Amino acid sequence: MSTSSDTEPALRPTPHLAGGIGLTLRAATLGRPTAPVLSDVDLDIAPGEILTVVGPSGCGKSTLLRTLAGLLSPLAGQIARDGQPLAGPSAERALVFQEDALLPWRTLRANVELPLAVRRVPRSQRRLQAEQWLARVGLADLARQLPHRVSGGQRQRAQLARALAGAPRAVLMDEPFGALDAQTRSGMQDLLVEVLHGTGATVVFVTHDVDEALFLGDRVALLGNGRLTAVRDVPRPRDRTAHDDPARVALRREVLSSLGT
Amino acid sequence: MSRYALRVTALAAALGLWQLLTSLDVDLWLRFSQFPTVTDVARTFADRLAGPDYWTDLTDSLTRIVTGFVLAAVLGVAVGVLVARSPLAEDLLGPLLEVVRPIPAIALVPVAILLFPSNEQGIVFITFTAAFFPVLVSTRHAVRALTPVWEEAVLTMGGGRWRVLGSVVLPGALPGIFGGLSVGIGVSWICVISAEMISGQYGVGYRTWQDYTVVDYPGVFVGMVTIGVLGWLTSTAVELLGRRLTHWLPRTSPVSAARPTPARPLAASPVPRPSGNKEARDEHLV
Numbered sequence: 001m002s003t004s005s006d007t008e009p010a011l012r013p014t015p016h017l018a019g020g021i022g023l024t025l026r027a028a029t030l031g032r033p034t035a036p037v038l039s040d041v042d043l044d045i046a047p048g049e050i051l052t053v054v055g056p057s058g059c060g061k062s063t064l065l066r067t068l069a070g071l072l073s074p075l076a077g078q079i080a081r082d083g084q085p086l087a088g089p090s091a092e093r094a095l096v097f098q099e100d101a102l103l104p105w106r107t108l109r110a111n112v113e114l115p116l117a118v119r120r121v122p123r124s125q126r127r128l129q130a131e132q133w134l135a136r137v138g139l140a141d142l143a144r145q146l147p148h149r150v151s152g153g154q155r156q157r158a159q160l161a162r163a164l165a166g167a168p169r170a171v172l173m174d175e176p177f178g179a180l181d182a183q184t185r186s187g188m189q190d191l192l193v194e195v196l197h198g199t200g201a202t203v204v205f206v207t208h209d210v211d212e213a214l215f216l217g218d219r220v221a222l223l224g225n226g227r228l229t230a231v232r233d234v235p236r237p238r239d240r241t242a243h244d245d246p247a248r249v250a251l252r253r254e255v256l257s258s259l260g261t
Numbered sequence: 262m263s264r265y266a267l268r269v270t271a272l273a274a275a276l277g278l279w280q281l282l283t284s285l286d287v288d289l290w291l292r293f294s295q296f297p298t299v300t301d302v303a304r305t306f307a308d309r310l311a312g313p314d315y316w317t318d319l320t321d322s323l324t325r326i327v328t329g330f331v332l333a334a335v336l337g338v339a340v341g342v343l344v345a346r347s348p349l350a351e352d353l354l355g356p357l358l359e360v361v362r363p364i365p366a367i368a369l370v371p372v373a374i375l376l377f378p379s380n381e382q383g384i385v386f387i388t389f390t391a392a393f394f395p396v397l398v399s400t401r402h403a404v405r406a407l408t409p410v411w412e413e414a415v416l417t418m419g420g421g422r423w424r425v426l427g428s429v430v431l432p433g434a435l436p437g438i439f440g441g442l443s444v445g446i447g448v449s450w451i452c453v454i455s456a457e458m459i460s461g462q463y464g465v466g467y468r469t470w471q472d473y474t475v476v477d478y479p480g481v482f483v484g485m486v487t488i489g490v491l492g493w494l495t496s497t498a499v500e501l502l503g504r505r506l507t508h509w510l511p512r513t514s515p516v517s518a519a520r521p522t523p524a525r526p527l528a529a530s531p532v533p534r535p536s537g538n539k540e541a542r543d544e545h546l547v
Binding site for chain 2: 066069070071089090091092093094095097100101103104105106114115118119146148162166172
């Protein structure tokens with residue numbers, strides 16, 4: 001993160017440097033005006049934590065994420081970042097999509113340069129930082145390829161690099177590894193943990209994969225029937241050997257049964 | 262190379278057939294006896310090329326079509342984007358555009374004569390109108406069909422509406438826009454020639470009609486060949502520009518029959534393949 005933290009003082013209005021932001025929803029109803037999908041949501045997302053969100057498809061996971069990004073306004077209730085009301089999208093909250101969110105006419109490097117261009121980083125700096133980010137996600141050799149020339153996993157790595165290049169203080173991820181095969185997916189999870197390390201960014205990670213949610217999350221939030229049904233602490237997060245930990249097994253069973261109903 | 266030979270042969274065969282039918286004065290229901298032969302046309306063509314009028318006609322027609330077409334491209338894209346992105350613009354402009362659109366541009370000759378002080382501007386106006394609507398409609402469709410996540414991604418990078426316009430809307434709609442431009446240049450030729458026939462002074466259409474009224478049939482054919490070649494050149498130019506600007510589109514190789522298409526790289530392969538994976542050019546549109 002040293003690559004980008006010293007270039008944009010305007011992005012850090014608060015005295016405490018870098019780090020994540022806290023996001024809060026109070027009695028919020030979320031959705032599009034004609035179709036509310038989640039109601040009575042009370043959620044505190046702590047600065048710097050990784051919160052995973054699981055729920056059956058159509059339960060409002062993406063709606064929650066887009067509301068946190070500022071792309072949707074809550075229909076009722078409040079949303080706040082670090083206690084201030086949240087108005088509209090901003091570079092401090094980056095969104096990572098499931099697939100095909102890279103601009104297909106830009107090379108991987110030019111895609112990663114885009115958030116830097118939006119922040120008016122000088123061109124030479126932009127190129128350097130983009131290449132450093134691509135190297136961090138293992139795409140140094142593919143920097144000049146167009147997105148459709150690389151694999152799905154490589155595209156998602158480039159998307160991750162693009163999101164983090166903007167030095168966001170929260171990263172909102174919408175099933176980013178959902179379209180990948182199991183092996184690529186677990187590699188991507190490890191990569192995510194590695195590149196997030198040291199950024200201090202808050203992460204909200206939406207997935208339909210319970211094991212992914214339990215591996216990545218400090219806490220896991222369960223959605224169902226138009227509500228936020230529970231938020232649980234995950235024992236031993238980001239520990240591959242924890243899968244037979246009795247507390248983890250019990251939580252996994254609880255999450256699965258909540259998804260089943 | 263052999264494909265070019267084939268194309269030249271096909272063209273030569275068509276000319277040969279024409280020469281044969283006309284020089285033998287074939288009258289089998291279709292009457293070729295009044296038709297000028299290829300050699301007549303070629304001789305007239307050579308005479309015209311030597312004279313000053315031919316080049317004046319040519320540059321006049323080209324000036325008219327280029328002016329009208331460029332205006333149509335710029336305004337068609339601008340209005341298309343506006344209508345696709347703004348409900349207010351759609352409500353204000355939509356009904357008007359829908360009513361004017363079905364009117365053939367050449368039927369606007371009376372309007373052009375009333376509106377513009379000179380014939381020249383009237384012809385450019387008609388050429389413009391002809392190309393404007395195909396460009397407008399294809400731009401509108403292309404902008405509406407854009408993947409929403411592209412815009413959402415730029416918004417969550419902190420980009421504003423101009424950034425979205427320049428980095429997402431225009432480049433993303435470009436393939437569709439060029440579809441409209443290709444149609445537009447074709448319709449523009451039809452209308453510039455027709456308008457010249459009706460009210461021009463100089464111009465390929467004017468000359469062709471003049472030759473017809475004085476029963477100079479080889480001259481008529483010289484005009485037609487000229488229109489054909491100019492139309493072909495201008496639409497090729499639009500096509501090539503479009504291909505250049507949308508080189509990022511995934512395309513199947515046109516020579517795939519001759520050599521096997523290189524497979525897409527596997528997820529595990531860390532380096533680009535030397536043959537199939539040509540690196541994209543470094544310069545960007547936006």
